[in-house]
């Protein structure tokens with residue numbers, strides 16, 4: 001690390017999956033890295049369904065993404081429960097059981113694990129430190145000013161780093177809320193579409209003990225607050241839950257530009273989310289690595305930061321764009337329970353399975 005605490009080669013903002021992975025790979029590339037996190041404790045509170053696709057599923061969704069085995073080599077104690085299928089319920093409660101491999105995790109421990117990998121690689125972490133703005137190339141935080149050669153914005157859907165660099169904002173933000181429930185659950189995630197969560201879905205995602213219960217809705221179709229949908233859902237299912245935690249999911253797909261001046265954005269900040277299901281952890285990690293490696297090569301060898309934009313688009317953009325198009329088509333049905341139910345029935349289990357894997361339903 002630098003002898004000067006007010007400088008670093010690379011400042012990464014946000015210690016979620018994107019920021020921790022970027023910090024790890026920037027440090028592995030030989031850069032002096034400072035990872036800033038506004039929360040006092042990494043990963044807390046959990047605002048996530050805590051579901052991850054298996055390595056094979058990630059490869060099948062993002063066939064051009066590199067090094068998936070290494071990136072998703074997760075310690076077995078972070079796997080809460082293995083999953084081999086999902087149950088999707090249409091508004092009329094028609095069941096579609098879709099084979100899908102994955103696992104649930106404890107997201108707080110998951111993020112802490114990624115942060116520990118960054119530290120092991122040589123990155124320094126400052127928690128309780130909020131990024132405020134960039135002033136004349138200097139990173140301004142709640143704890144002081146930091147001179148940096150590169151800034152990586154991994155600060156989530158409402159990215160301040162993106163705004164400071166003049167990069168585009170996420171256009172469409174869906175509110176989502178999640179909580180933990182005790183009790184015994186079948187080891188099969190359940191997703192409920194229709195009035196339970198208009199334009200989105202309500203879920204029960206089982207873990208080793210209990211389940212993650214939540215809902216996400218489209219602001220275009222929801223008539224109530226997101227918390228009211230979750231309350232109604234848990235009442236209907238007869239569940240007891242912990243205090244819900246809410247957050248936004250960026251659903252408009254990747255933003256048009258992710259590099260400007262001496263900075264770049266990654267993860268939710270860049271719209272790296274599958275619009276068909278709201279999942280973003282795999283893409284945050286894949287693109288976080290590209291961000292960290294490119295930033296380190298920029299510092300050591302003068303590689304253009306634009307390389308990051310080219311590489312991540314090559315590896316993950318196509319399935320993300322397909323998902324945005326499919327979500328736009330689905331929006332034509334979300335206004336009517338009947339239309340949505342009919343569309344699910346016509347699509348059937350195989351095509352619904354393709355949709356959740358970001359594949360096109362059009363020939």
Ligand SMILES: Cc1cc2nc3c(=O)[nH]c(=O)nc-3n(C[C@H](O)[C@H](O)[C@H](O)COP(=O)(O)OP(=O)(O)OC[C@H]3O[C@@H](n4cnc5c(N)ncnc54)[C@H](O)[C@@H]3O)c2cc1C
Nearest residue numbers: 014016017018038048049050051131156267268279280281
């Ligand atoms: C309710 C819900 C359920 C979800 N379920 C799933 C799921 O089951 N599977 C899945 O793959 N995805 C899921 N997602 C999406 C997933 O959580 C995100 O895509 C993923 O967390 C993105 O990682 P990230 O590192 O880009 O951002 P984040 O995880 O949001 O991390 C950003 C970090 O930046 C910090 N930060 C923000 N602003 C500042 C600042 N100014 N200064 C310093 N630090 C800052 C934040 O505190 C946070 O720690 C869910 C999302 C929600 C809201």
